[in-house]
Amino acid sequence: MTETRSVIPEVDLLKRARKGDQAAFGELVKRYQDMVFTLVCRTLGRSERAADVSQEVFIRAWRGLSNFQEKSKFSSWLYRITVNCCISEIRKSGKMVDDLGSEELETLRIPTAENDHFEKQVEKKDLIERLLSQLPPLYRTMVVLHYLQDLDLQEIAIILDRPLGTVKAYLHRARKHLRQHAEMLLINE
Amino acid sequence: MDCPAIEKFDEYLARLLPSEERAAFERHIEECSSCQKLLVQERNLNRLLAQSLPQTAPPGFAELVQSKLVSRKYTKAVPDWLWALGLGLVVAVSCLLFGRAGSHFTEYLSKTISSYSENPSWLDRWSRLESLVPGDWWGQLSANISILGVNLVIAGVILCFALWQVYKTLRA
Numbered sequence: 001m002t003e004t005r006s007v008i009p010e011v012d013l014l015k016r017a018r019k020g021d022q023a024a025f026g027e028l029v030k031r032y033q034d035m036v037f038t039l040v041c042r043t044l045g046r047s048e049r050a051a052d053v054s055q056e057v058f059i060r061a062w063r064g065l066s067n068f069q070e071k072s073k074f075s076s077w078l079y080r081i082t083v084n085c086c087i088s089e090i091r092k093s094g095k096m097v098d099d100l101g102s103e104e105l106e107t108l109r110i111p112t113a114e115n116d117h118f119e120k121q122v123e124k125k126d127l128i129e130r131l132l133s134q135l136p137p138l139y140r141t142m143v144v145l146h147y148l149q150d151l152d153l154q155e156i157a158i159i160l161d162r163p164l165g166t167v168k169a170y171l172h173r174a175r176k177h178l179r180q181h182a183e184m185l186l187i188n189e
Numbered sequence: 190m191d192c193p194a195i196e197k198f199d200e201y202l203a204r205l206l207p208s209e210e211r212a213a214f215e216r217h218i219e220e221c222s223s224c225q226k227l228l229v230q231e232r233n234l235n236r237l238l239a240q241s242l243p244q245t246a247p248p249g250f251a252e253l254v255q256s257k258l259v260s261r262k263y264t265k266a267v268p269d270w271l272w273a274l275g276l277g278l279v280v281a282v283s284c285l286l287f288g289r290a291g292s293h294f295t296e297y298l299s300k301t302i303s304s305y306s307e308n309p310s311w312l313d314r315w316s317r318l319e320s321l322v323p324g325d326w327w328g329q330l331s332a333n334i335s336i337l338g339v340n341l342v343i344a345g346v347i348l349c350f351a352l353w354q355v356y357k358t359l360r361a
Contacts, residue, residue, distance in 0.1 A: 026255040033246040033254075041244045051247055058254045128241040146203070147238040153203065175199055178234060 014074060018065050025065075029058050032075070036082050038148065043086040043141045045133050053089050057082045079149075079159045083141055090137050131178050139174045142167060192224055193217065198231045274351045 008027065016024035036057050041050045060081050068077055132140055138160070145151045145159065153171070157164045193214060200206050201214050218224050 022255055022258050025258065026251055029251040029254050033250050034243065037246040037250070038242060038244040042242060050244075051250070054246065054250070055254050055257065059257055062258050124237060125241045128237050132241075143238065144242055147235060148242040153205065172196060172199060175234065176195075178238075179195075179230075182234070182237075 010074060011070075014065075014068070014070070017062075018068075025062055028074075032078055033058075035075075035149065036078065039079065039082050039141065039144050040086055042132065042144045043083070043137045044089060045137065045140065049089060053085050054082075057085050060085065075149075076151075076155060076159055079145065079151075083160060086137065086141070127182060128178070131181055135174055135177060139170050142170050143174050146171060192221060195227075198228060201228075202231055202235060274355060276347075276351065278348075278351070 010028070010031075013024045013028050017028060033054070037050060037054045040054045040057070044050055044053065057078070061078055064081070068074065132143065135143070141160065142156055145156045146153070151159075153164055153167050157167045160167065197206070197214060201211065206214060218228055
């Protein structure tokens with residue numbers, strides 16, 4: 001029987017991968033590689049280590065597949081591994097994961113486009129990326145999980161092992177920072 | 190309703206407002222032009238984030254990961270079935286060795302009990318254990334079927350359990 005890649009359910013791939021089927025796990029990697037890479041890139045804030053850390057995420061997932069409880073979502077479990085790998089990487093460089101005083105947010109200066117006309121999409125994207133890069137890593141992680149992966153705050157709190165109130169507060173601060181410095185951008189959209 | 194705080198806009202867009210609060214918020218938005226503009230800006234921000242955030246993994250990434258995967262058969266230093274078998278063998282050997290050390294213990298026990306018990310059948314039972322003196326412990330054990338039988342039963346149970354674990358692990 002011929003199976004096309006697009007129709008193999010994830011639960012079947014997981015079952016096969018748990019028995020040691022590397023091809024099945026490879027299919028899972030293809031489905032989640034962009035998501036993991038995005039989360040790693042945005043959390044670490046730079047891309048030169050992103051590929052290595054992303055690989056480490058999947059290798060850890062492969063090794064720990066027997067510990068995966070099928071009652072939870074595979075994506076949430078993978079996100080958790082991704083966040084842990086990113087936190088380890090950040091701590092190696094001696095940086096803090098979520099430490100940001102409110103004073104620092106207010107003094108950030110964002111270079112804007114020359115005439116404040118954000119006509120090119122790449123300028124808008126570049127501005128948002130620069131604004132994001134100035135947030136602490138954990139804030140960026142929450143922004144990606146909520147606004148790109150569309151996870152609700154409770155799920156993010158579980159993945160990051162933080163109280164729900166902390167997730168809400170961090171996301172609110174991140175939005176406030178983005179909103180204040182990209183106001184012209186938002187009005188002109 | 191006064192204009193809601195900016196946090197309410199965040200919660201509204203994140204679908205976190207309770208239904209009554211959500212309805213009140215929507216009613217206010219319909220009537221307040223400045224809040225309508227603010228809601229549009231917040232939606233724009235969400236859209237910009239969704240557009241700006243995604244990254245694409247480098248070409249060949251999945252293949253590279255796959256090439257680094259070690260066969261899961263060897264990811265554990267000691268497989269589960271080996272642990273189960275080893276434990277079973279350790280317990281079985283311990284039970285057999287107990288037969289040797291047990292002879293000294295039962296001798297002491299029989300003497301202690303005999304000094305208290307007056308029941309002849311009880312004394313008879315323990316006198317059989319008393320006959321196990323140090324020395325030819327295997328010969329004496331084999332002569333006393335009851336002790337050997339108990340040990341063999343215990344060892345058999347443990348080995349069956351170990352074999353069952355082996356079967357489960359191989360089947361998984």
